[in-house]
Amino acid sequence: MELSSINDAFDRVTKKQKLSSSKVQEIIEQIGREIEQAISRIQSEQDSASPSDQKMILNELKAKLKEIAPLRQLEGPQKELNVALSKYTKMLEKSFTADISKSYLDIDFDLHTVNQILASHLYREGLFDVGDCFVSESNEPGAATDRAPFLELFQILEAMKSRNLEPALKWVKRNCEELIQHGSELELKLHRLQFVEILQNKSRDEALKYGRAFLAPFAATHMADVQKLMTALLWADKLDSSPYAELLSSTHWSKMAEELTREFCNFMEQSHESPLSVTIAAGILGLPYLLKMSSLTLGKNLDPSSVDLKLGVEFQFHSVFVCHVSKEHASADNPPMILTCGHVICKQTMTKLTKNNNTKPFKCPYCPIEVEVAQCRQLFL
Template sequence: MMEIDPVPNGNANAETDGTTATSAAIAPPPARSSRLSQLTESLKLEHQLLRVPFEHYKKMIRAKHRAFEKEVSSVVSGVGDLTDSDWSKDDTVLHLTSLVSRLQGLKRKLEEGNNAENLQAQRCRARIDHLDSADAENFSEWNNTKLKRILVDYMLRMSYFDTATKLTESSNIQDLVDIDIFQEAKKVIDALENKEVAPALAWCADNKSRLKKSKSKFEFQLRLQEFIELVRADSADSYKHAIQYARKYLAPWGSTHMKELQHVVATLAFRSNTECIKYKSLFEPKQWDFLVLQFKQEFCKLYGMTLEPLLNIYLQAGLSALKTPFCYEEDCTKEDPLSQESFRNLALPLPYSKQHHSKLVCYISRELMDTENPPQVLPNGYVYSTKALKEMAEKNGGKITCPRTGYVCNYSDLVKAFIS
């Protein structure tokens, strides 16, 4: 913590990096080295920008590989059938024609897959070029593009697709955002909100290996919910179907999730109208909300996205960097964003900024006040740097005018402040 002595009325209006107080000063425009440092730190947060199209690219390659293996295996098997059986000439020609048609269909699918892969490869290239183009000269423009990307990311997560699309097109950043990925997710989310699990189960099947690798329980939770819906129907046929469903789809999970499995299967005895809280909660609508939330988390993990929108992360980081105990005091300077009640409420759950050192910046010259350029206190309590006040006195015949209050005094009336 920093102290300034002496100060006539306690109004030491000099700016620190967050541990004391003022309306005093705005830091000087960053130098080239400072901008390069900011740029380097900014690039460290761009993991998601490159990871998403790369993961989508890998997913397409895997899907194309599976389709190719399946079709080729089927065609080879079909040719083997011809050699092992006594087919007529016409039947053989018909069968071979069918196999050729399948191969032609496979060729079309592979070409479509190649086009989709090229699109993702183009996005990867565009994003690498975008990051590579950042330098100190165009830092402001590059940051403006980054802000638009962050806003689009937030809109897509909140399902504002039309607005996100318009901002993307007007800013020409189509290759830097992931509208198609989020549209894929929205189909599953809409279905779950309508109490349908089929699209979510299809998504799990498409990403089975990745979900298994991450030890995801999402598919199991979907199966449990389908079982619960069968029990909810409350009829002899529905109970029969529920038992058959449990044997087919839930039993394979018994080795790893037996406790949860037993809990849910017990609803066959307790029924949907039970008053037992332990089982009644399984029939509540909030279970579908839980599935939506779980899908969003699995979706983000699958593509290497942050679980929180980027906008939230940057806002929290910024507010936390500004937050100090002084921000909540009555005499907090109005130039501090956290002097506003709305910002204070947003920053309330966030940790205080970790400040190792404090510094004073002169309101007039925007230069650092230290032992080489010590602070001077005016009789009205405002603090400015010695260098700035000397220059002002030389130009005005030894007179000092406070730039914030208009107070006029002699240079000899100033009192030196000491930083400790």
């Protein structure tokens, strides 16, 4: 069952629920108005009306409520909601009780590696107590190697939430040379944030002093940025209504936290996103398609490596080519080769097709064209 079908069914349930809720609210308000009108009539005629008159008003109210027939009006929308909800529930049960064992390879996992991945993920998420407990119970003391650096990262990020850049600036100063080699502008951006913070909350003189000490060294390479900040000094008392009001935007802080996280993880030679989270997200998107493919193979075990999944650009980290003939990933020793007909195969596949005879033409595995090895060209990804 495709995810789009489940989303459509959910939208139908939501629409029916809103219609039912709206109808209930409408009837409640209608009944409320009739009751209020009856009470108002009884109160206004309390001194002059006889008990029989009051009884007549109540009888009229009873007749009007019977005419409204709330149960009859609610029966239709509620029935439609129940039908839609029942279909949605059955669809979910059918979708999530599938035998997913047909969509993956039965391979042995290295328990030690899995434990390291799980521990690293817990520390990445800031769950240090849970991570420590997991490392202890799994008897994997080596899996705690990521604890100290990620603890430092979270301490820096927590300080930034309260507009305290001191821990971040200390880390940048300690790793200044490596940041410069990577072409990072993190130090300048942190000093820029600090300069604006001082200008907004302290005094113009203190901001100028800070700029001379920490922004002046960047003037040679970032003159426009430094000039902009120095000009902002003229608007110290009304920076929020000045042409430089965008310097106060909170988005600068969120972007800085994200950039610092990226740089910090680069220093650890790790991705800024948890590999486990990315893997699970990719699996969730790819599982419906794999299950569908496995059903088309008539009960045969599906080899997931033979399926080309299109998961979206957010899951594309670098160029990869998989030869559809050998099912192998291209590499420096086995590069992709484009044939004269436009199709692409790996070099080792081409060697097998020619039986290691470079002068012998061979037939393209995809079309009837005969290809000569000398006319094939290597592709660089």
